[in-house]
Amino acid sequence: MIQFTNVSKRYPGGHDALSNISFDMEKGAMAFLTGHSGAGKSTLLKLVALIERVTRGQLFLDGENVTRISTRRIPYIRRKIGFIFQDHHLLFDRTVFDNVALPLVIAGYPYKEIGRRVRAALDKLGLLDKERAYPVTLSGGEAQRVGIARAVVNKPMLLLADEPTGNLDPDLSRDIMTLFGLFNDVGVSVLIASHDIALIEQMDYPVLQLEHGQLVTEAQGAA
Amino acid sequence: MKRNRRQSQHHWRERLKRRLSPVIYLRRHAQVALDSLGRLFRNSLASLMTAAVIGIALALPSGLYLLLDNLGELSSSWDGQASLSVFLQDTVTAKGARKLADRLADWPEVETVDLVTPKQALVEFGQQSGLGSALEALDENPLPAVLIITPVAGHLAPATAAALQSKLAALPETALAQLDLEWVQRLAAMLEIARRGILVIGALLALAVLLVIGNTIRLEIQNRRDEIVVTKLIGATNGFVRRPFLYSGVWYGVLGAGIAWLLVETGFWLLSGPVTRLAGLYQSEFSLDTLPLQLLGVLGGGGLLLGLLGSWLAVGRHLRAIEPR
Numbered sequence: 209m210i211q212f213t214n215v216s217k218r219y220p221g222g223h224d225a226l227s228n229i230s231f232d233m234e235k236g237a238m239a240f241l242t243g244h245s246g247a248g249k250s251t252l253l254k255l256v257a258l259i260e261r262v263t264r265g266q267l268f269l270d271g272e273n274v275t276r277i278s279t280r281r282i283p284y285i286r287r288k289i290g291f292i293f294q295d296h297h298l299l300f301d302r303t304v305f306d307n308v309a310l311p312l313v314i315a316g317y318p319y320k321e322i323g324r325r326v327r328a329a330l331d332k333l334g335l336l337d338k339e340r341a342y343p344v345t346l347s348g349g350e351a352q353r354v355g356i357a358r359a360v361v362n363k364p365m366l367l368l369a370d371e372p373t374g375n376l377d378p379d380l381s382r383d384i385m386t387l388f389g390l391f392n393d394v395g396v397s398v399l400i401a402s403h404d405i406a407l408i409e410q411m412d413y414p415v416l417q418l419e420h421g422q423l424v425t426e427a428q429g430a431a
Numbered sequence: 432m433k434r435n436r437r438q439s440q441h442h443w444r445e446r447l448k449r450r451l452s453p454v455i456y457l458r459r460h461a462q463v464a465l466d467s468l469g470r471l472f473r474n475s476l477a478s479l480m481t482a483a484v485i486g487i488a489l490a491l492p493s494g495l496y497l498l499l500d501n502l503g504e505l506s507s508s509w510d511g512q513a514s515l516s517v518f519l520q521d522t523v524t525a526k527g528a529r530k531l532a533d534r535l536a537d538w539p540e541v542e543t544v545d546l547v548t549p550k551q552a553l554v555e556f557g558q559q560s561g562l563g564s565a566l567e568a569l570d571e572n573p574l575p576a577v578l579i580i581t582p583v584a585g586h587l588a589p590a591t592a593a594a595l596q597s598k599l600a601a602l603p604e605t606a607l608a609q610l611d612l613e614w615v616q617r618l619a620a621m622l623e624i625a626r627r628g629i630l631v632i633g634a635l636l637a638l639a640v641l642l643v644i645g646n647t648i649r650l651e652i653q654n655r656r657d658e659i660v661v662t663k664l665i666g667a668t669n670g671f672v673r674r675p676f677l678y679s680g681v682w683y684g685v686l687g688a689g690i691a692w693l694l695v696e697t698g699f700w701l702l703s704g705p706v707t708r709l710a711g712l713y714q715s716e717f718s719l720d721t722l723p724l725q726l727l728g729v730l731g732g733g734g735l736l737l738g739l740l741g742s743w744l745a746v747g748r749h750l751r752a753i754e755p756r
Contacts, residue, residue, distance in 0.1 A: 257664070259755045280668075287666035297661050314667045316455055358665070 209235045209366055209397040210256055215265035217251055217421075225251040226421045229265070233399065235365070238392040240408045241401040243418035249401040252418065253370050256399070257289060258282045270365060287315055290359030290396075292369035296351045298343040304330070304354050305339045311362045329361040333387070349380040356384070360391060367391060369400040373407070381407055389413075460674070467678035471686075481647050482683055485734070486690025488640050492633035493722070493730055494695045499629060501719050503622050515592070517578040517599050518607040528576045531604055535580065540595050545579040552577060575606060637737060640687065644680050644741030651679060652749045664755045676746045677739060684738020688731045695722055 210233040217226040226248045233239055241249050254260040255267060258274060267275045274285060290311075298307050305326055312322045330336050333353045343351055352372065359367060367388065373381035385400075385407060392398045402408060408415060417425045471478040519528055525548060532546045547555075552574040557566045582595055592610055599608040652659070659672055703719045710717040722730070 257755075259664070283663070283666045283668040283671075285666075286664065289666075291664055297657075297664075299658050299661060301658075310662065311665045314662060314665060314671055316459060318455060319458075 209233050209237065209270060210399065211266075211268035213266040213268075215255065215267055216263050217248075217255060217260060218263045224421055226255070226418075229421075229423050231416060231423060233397065235270075236392070236395050236397055237414070238388065238398040239400075239414045239416055240411075241399060241416045241418065242403060242405065242408060245403065247418040248421040249403075249418055250370060251421075253368050253399070253401055256366075256368060257291065258285060283314075287311070287362065288365050290362075290364035290367045292352075292355050292359045292367065292372045294371040294374040296343075296355035298351060298354055298358075300343050302342075303339065304335065304341050304343065304346070307343065307354060308357045308361050311358060315362055317362075325361055326357075329357040332360075333357045348375055349383075352376060352380075352384060353387075356387060360396070363396075365397060367396055367398045367400075369398070369402075371402055372400065373402065373404060378407070382410070385411060463674045464678045464681075467675050468682050470675075471679065471682055478683070478686075481643065482686035482690055484643055485640050485683060485687025485737075486694060488636040488643070489687055489691035489730060489734060490694035490698075492629055492636055493691060493726065494698055495625075495629045495632070497695060497699065497720075497722060497726065499622055499625055502618070504720070505715075505717055514611050515580045515582070515596055515599060516609045516611060517580060517602075517605055518609070519576045519578065519604050520606045521575060523576060523604045525576070527604065528578070531602075532578055535578065535599075540582055540591075542581045542583045544581075547577040547579060549574045549576050637733070640684070640734075640737045641741040641744070644683050644738050645745040647683060648676050648680055648742040648745035649749055652676060652745065652753070656753055659750070659753045660755050663753075669750065673746050673750060676750070677742050680738040680740075680742020680745075681735055682738065684734035684736070684741070685731065686734075687738070688734025691730060691734070692722065692727060 210231075212229045212231050215226060215229045216224065218224050229252070241252060243249050251260065255262055256269065258277065262275050265275070266273060269285060270288060272285075277285065299310070308326045308329055309322050312325060317325070327336065327339070330339060333356060335350065335353055335357060338346065338350060338354070343354065346354065352375075356372075359369075369388065372388075373384050376384065381404060388398050388400060389411070415425065416423060519531070523531070528546055528548070532544045535541055536544045549572045553566060553572050556562070556574065580595075580599070582592060596608050596610045599605055662672060699719050699721050707718045
């Protein structure tokens with residue numbers, strides 16, 4: 209699903225965020241990405257999301273070489289990916305329903321199907337009663353679940369999460385992580401950046417550990 | 432791995448192909464258009480002020496143009512019946528005047544000759560000026576006999592009419608030969624200058640409208656920066672992000688044109704009473720025409736285009752700078 213071949217990322221100004229990263233995450237796999245802040249977790253996710261471009265090396269997504277993909281094609285690649293952010297990035301001027309519907313609207317789904325899919329996603333995350341609520345009225349955990357609903361509503365092949373539990377208490381964090389596991393069970397590839405080592409260790413998934421922009425361990429299954 | 436890649440590219444093309452049917456595409460456009468309009472109404476006061484600025488800027492040139500159009504119609508309605516007035520010397524007798532009229536009627540350039548005797552002229556003047564009783568007090572009629580000459584159609588052009596004028600002026604019986612067309616021509620020349628002036632004003636105000644819309648859209652883009660970033664992150668194309676702003680611009684332009692139309696109509700309605708009264712004083716049935724359908728179309732279409740262009744400029748400049756970081 210995600211394949212890095214000797215990937216380096218140097219930001220303008222000469223700062224090397226990632227150097228010589230190689231790994232291959234299989235389709236349908238789930239993995240954690242850990243490391244101290246500044247180790248390059250976010251940069252790695254941004255490369256996968258095509259927010260930043262690779263400086264050296266090759267990057268494949270779903271078998272397609274996206275290292276030098278044209279800017280025009282980026283949106284279509286991103287539609288295959290669901291993003292979950294630490295601060296959920298919901299739009300405050302519209303309801304939960306409209307927030308979750310956004311990826312489907314962007315992809316041009318017909319009206320009826322949007323309603324059906326949004327409700328299915330909200331149902332899966334236990335948010336059906338919040339459909340008409342505005343994001344400001346939601347608790348942190350609910351807002352994060354809405355963010356996840358938005359990420360999974362168009363059935364992406366890959367879920368990317370950047371510190372999805374950073375603002376949540378341990379119980380909620382575990383719930384969220386379990387949710388990711390459930391999506392993975394139905395075949396979605398999941399890559400989660402997190403520094404919550406305690407939580408990660410409780411879960412039985414491969415871990416990619418970054419240190420100063422380099423991959424130091426590659427636990428079982430991710431190779 | 433390679434097989435896998437080919438497969439997924441195939442899968443990709445499939446997905447692109449079934450991306451959008453025309454119906455869905457049109458429906459999406461309609462929906463974005465309505466959304467943009469709804470957004471305008473939600474900030475109704477701010478939107479109204481922007482639309483009003485655009486409306487005033489559009490109303491000024493269209494109102495002036497319309498006024499000019501009316502004046503032009505007035506002058507053109509008199510173009511066709513241009514005539515020359517030949518005022519005769521006092522020494523010419525009534526009989527002599529009649530003879531001269533008959534003689535002139537035979538000239539090839541002359542279509543008709545009407546003789547206005549001093550007596551007739553006095554009666555007419557008394558009626559029109561309202562000085563009837565004052566004129567009665569005069570010992571003798573001060574008015575000369577006048578021959579009103581209508582040239583044949585071929586001699587209506589300014590140069591030939593002027594030639595006829597000098598020929599008439601050379602007659603010994605003539606005191607003064609006057610080309611009644613002159614003031615019409617002067618008016619037409621003045622109208623031409625005014626028309627150019629309005630074109631310049633119109634161009635400048637169109638530019639102002641463009642800037643107003645561009646700036647409004649720029650602010651809107653800044654206000655919705657987060658939204659743009661998020662939508663781009665979840666796969667929105669530039670076209671998708673651009674569309675609501677373009678529609679906002681179009682709505683501003685169209686609303687502005689609507690306000691301009693209201694302003695012009697109101698202005699002309701306020702003017703129409705006094706103008707008709709003034710025209711009445713000149714024995715004319717002239718009255719102001721309001722915006723004809725064509726001009727309304729030009730106004731609406733112009734507003735729409737200016738809105739689209741203004742927002743396009745703003746969107747082109749500012750949207751590209753907003754990318755997820």
